[in-house]
Amino acid sequence: MRELLYRLKDRYHFGTPTFQRDDLCFVTVKRSELRAILTELRDVEGFTHLTLLTAVDWIEEQQFQLTYMINNREANLTLALRVMLDREDATGDTIHDLWPTAATYQRELREMFGINFPGSPRVDEEFILEGWTDLPPYRRDFDTLAYSQQTYHDRPGRETHDPKTHMQKVLYADYPKGAK
Amino acid sequence: MFSFSPDRSQYPQPGPDGKVEVDLETGKYLKLWHGPNHPGITGNMSVELTVCGDEVVEGKTHVGYLHRGFEKLMERRTFIQVFPIVCRVCVPEPDFNEYCYAAAVEELAGIEVPEMATWIRTLILEMGRFNSYMMAMGGISGALGLGVVGQWMTYTRDLMLDRFEELTGARIYHMFILPGGVRAHLPEGFEGRMEEVLSTAERYLADAEKLMFHSSVFKTRTQGVGYIDPALFERYGVTGPNARAGGVAKDVRKDSPYLVYDQLDFTVHTEEASDIYARTMVRFKDLHETIQLIRQILKKMPKEGPVMGNLPNVLHWKIPRGETYIKGESSRGEYGYYLVTDGTGYPRRINVRGPSYTHAMALLEHLISGTNISDVAALMVSLHTYPPEIER
Amino acid sequence: MEDVDDKFLKKNKEVPLREELRPRKVTTPDGQEIEIEPLRDYFCEAQPKVHPKAYSKIVEDFYNWARSNSLWILGFGTGCGAIEMRPLMTPRFDAYRYGIQWRPTPRQANLLVISGYLSVKTLKRAIRAYEQMPQPKYVMGLGSCTINGGMYWDSYNTIKRLDDYLPVDLYIAGCMPRPEALLHGFMELKQIIRKGEAEGANKYAENFAQYKANQKAVIKDWDMPDYNW
């Protein structure tokens, strides 16, 4: 794996790779070079299997991380390419022509993260959700609990007590708390 | 002269891109929803078929009926709180989720798992595979009208559920593989009772073999039907038995052994035909392999030893920033968990890579056009997909 | 900054009618031109009615006895609990001996088992399935998630209380309930029916407006008639 990255590093810009295991490596690549790297890895280096394509929302850094995980099934190596996208108006490059199955992943990302992949088949069609009107749900700023409580209704009548405050109320309510 | 083949000369011919122009106003086409409430569908999903006569012109898979937003819910739960919900991702074979999640957490948190626990984990995974294959065998036979095989398979699966129950404390959602180990040791006399189940299963499988693989009806309906070109495997991300039925002898258990698979003897079975028959056959052989593996594990596993490693206080368990991917060979193909942590007490992101995701979407849509309506159910079942892991 | 309240009060989404549901002119293979308006052609627009009791108590009791002994379940696995129905259909637990059987179409069923959580997408189908079932009909909620959300209590895509959207006659606790618990549930339901207390369908008819309002509050792309059977 190291040797492979070493071979490629002259032609492409790689971030510092993380060798999570002997057979698993994460590395950040430039968005503009992603397609070329993927094509080369697929056609020359034997990384023919697209294991998964997903996104991570780093909202603090205002970025989406796209993770393209590709696998060389002969050598049993897995390489995960990270591509960082701006969170505002996020758009990725479709790779459905390299792997037709990527179209499904891209549809999901479009729906769940709001990352667009222009040119990907049926990317704008509803995939999992139906009639969704709120923020894309997998974004970090979408609060599922708040949404759930306002949209659906919990069964009323539940109330809980914190042991500490309950004991204070029952046992030492008159004790002056602290010197403040 | 009477012919078995109907006259299909009026049917539309696909254009150069392999697609048919569908115009509903011509009156030639009918939209047919196959599911979600349909006996010939694998779970709660649907395929929107556009048919012309009895031939499917176009099929679109619709999923999301079982979407619970697991990947979102996991982000709101602490690492231990994720443990009970992962198994819900895949109902018929939940243990893979538990294993992959636990292994991912252990890797990022640096937790050692005792040897005894890895053996029990392997046992659980094989038992789960047994169940899943039983469902698949029952499903495919049911889809082709061989109801009795489905009855037998469900019965034997149920016997295995009894073993699951006594080992893990639950029938379906076992919640047994905790990060750090497993919950308990084998109960007393477990091996004997397991052997009973396995021999019963073998008896029924011998019968099923006669009813399925030696049945002229089954053969006619499955041989040559639902052919997947092995050249498509890589492009459509086909793994597991579906790929093995096309001669690709790939199995994560063999290629990058996890747990104790490197200490076990087993064969990776392949077929060449890559049709429904071949896929069913691969599963059938694999099922026997699984039975053999369960016996082997019970024989080889250590008899005592701790089953739990040391966990920090799980109520405020933080894992340093990192990411990893853990995979394993489930009954349907490569199953994996992609876990990203950010140093807090909650996972930043968990992505589940279920084999059904690639099989039931792009691949199925590709395969379905041009088939006969009556073969759709069999085709879907033969891909062995479970909807809950597609949409999670 | 968007007002939070406003965010959640978004209007239901305007969705274009699906292609196959649009009214259109179609040429039949033999050359006729016919007009199709699927939403009118496929559905009946009449409102549900309260099913009256028989005039005589003896007759009503007889009806209830008969109903209780022929629970025909719609074989629609809405959620994970469906997997525990399969053992019931097979010889080991054999629910058929109790007059219970599974039917592939709502037209032949009188018991809808909601097997666990309902995502909004499935809720829409479940409502349709329920409304297409002939009266008298019953609904059974299976598992914790039908009672109070279960483990999906904070999910954005599953309903929390089934009784907001469909009239539920009986709940079975468990995650998921075992086949034996399901059988217990069926037996209990039989008792309820026999006593004439399984009035879910009538409740649905009586509070139809309320149920519809609840349903439409969560199904954002309502594209079917209000009542379809």
Added chain:
Amino acid sequence: MSLRDVLSPFTAWKHVINDPVTIKDPFSREASDRYRGFHQNDMDKCIGCGSCEEICQNAAIDMVPVEGQNAGPGDSGLRPMIDYGRCCWCALCVDVCMTGSLTMSNEYTWVDSDPDAFRFVPGVDAKSWDLEPKGYQREDERRLTGTVRAPMGETCPEDRIGNFDEIVDGFTAEQAIIEADRCVECGLCVATCPAHMDIPDYISKVRDGDYEGGLQLLYETNPFSQACGRICTHKCETTCAAMHEGDAIAIRWLKRSITDSVPRERYFDLIQKPDVPETGQSVAIIGAGPAGLTTAYDLARKGHQVVVFEALDKPGGMMRYGIPEYRLPYHVLDHEISVIESMGVEIRCNMRVGQEISMDQLKTAYDAVVLSIGLHQGRSTRVPGSEKAEAAIDLLRRITAGEEVPVPEQVAVIGGGNVAMDIARSMARLQKIKHGKVGVTVTALEELDRFLADKEEIEEALEEGCDIFPARGPQEILVDGDTVTGLRTWKVDAIFDAEGRFAPKYDEDDEMVHPAGMVVEAIGQMADISLLGAELTEQLEWNRGRIMIDADGQTSEPWLWAAGDAVSGPDVIHAVADGHRVAVSISRMLTAKREALQ
């Protein structure tokens, strides 16, 4: 298509003669022994710590007050109510349960047409499965929270006996984090701590490594956090939820790790006097012990002028003159008091009220007076020869003050409390320095497991070479002329009579003579109330020899409050709590007075 393929499916007919596999009675089929069914809760074991609620990812558990379970030490009185509309039977609540009270039966059937019926408090709402022994129980070795206390470094007995250096090393940062990690933040300890310190909160600060924030938190409730981090009686640890199936959290050591981790000069930046206007009112406090100084600290922070009168050389009271240096080094105490002084508290040492200044003078010169004089007079056994015995408390004070004390080769100590251990171990050190060997005998009425002293104290005393003779009643101090030669004791059969009154019964045949050049009595202390003067003593109301006070620490005189050991018994943390209480009460009175004047 071969003929075989046509015929072989017919082999299925052979099943016609098989026995059916149907379960005849599926309704009474029992689930497996480990089945995770409905919950059970052992009411006697449950302490209402709420860990089950904390870990439940379904928010299925509410802690509710139930009839018949009252809050008390180590029990919040709350019990889990489980919502089966939420539960997923994952049994994490059972796994995390701190006492093992929560279990699961193998019952699984619950059907109801009322969706609101699926809530219950296991163990309280009677259910058919309450007594079912089968069901899910956690395996013994599996715990989701740590059970073993992080090891604490200590000087070995050989190295510590010849000097008065501090014994306990204190946690390293790593040990502290490991130990803090075990806390489940239930807060049961808060109720037990006399000063109700925010224990879970400061432990979580240790976990996060935020020692400065932790220190500020400590000082909100306890200005003697450094001292308490070392010598507190840590009642909190006796009600810790973790103690039921493992070691209690080392709360005291964690407190110490906070105070030790913050550099001393940072204290003055972190703990500053709040910006409040001077009230112009003043309070006199008699005795610069923990109670007096806590009162002073609180009142000074409220803008009052506070003067503390201390009879001895240095402030600190019993913490300085009673507790040996090896447990609480003087430099720690000095620093602690300097933080209090930085609030503007004036401490006048060598001012014995009753001699240098009278109570009447204080009464007229100040708006309020606080009596926090401690217990500085040793009690005597009054056995023959006891007039020749030394009082432990006296001896300790003299050792601290640096006075020469006689150090014979053999010392006998009467008493089994902490003071007895303190004097025994102090004498042992002096003996080691002077004679090169230890010769201390401790005798007490109680059996060893009922000693009043902390377990660690006893263990350490034994390690240091003191001989402990439990259940020995002193009969006579043997005297030869002016010199003490030994102590004669009888075996104790019983300490209390049938009514529970103190009336020791002895086995006169079992007599022992402990040779000793000095006998020290350490059987309790009392307050020296001579400073009050006859008139005030007459006016005040008394309760069994102690000044009677109300809940706020006020005596029957409107200008006089009492706090600390003298009214609450010997304990630093109690004294701190008293101090807070009294300060609030005085402040309330002063505010009322001020408002009345305006």
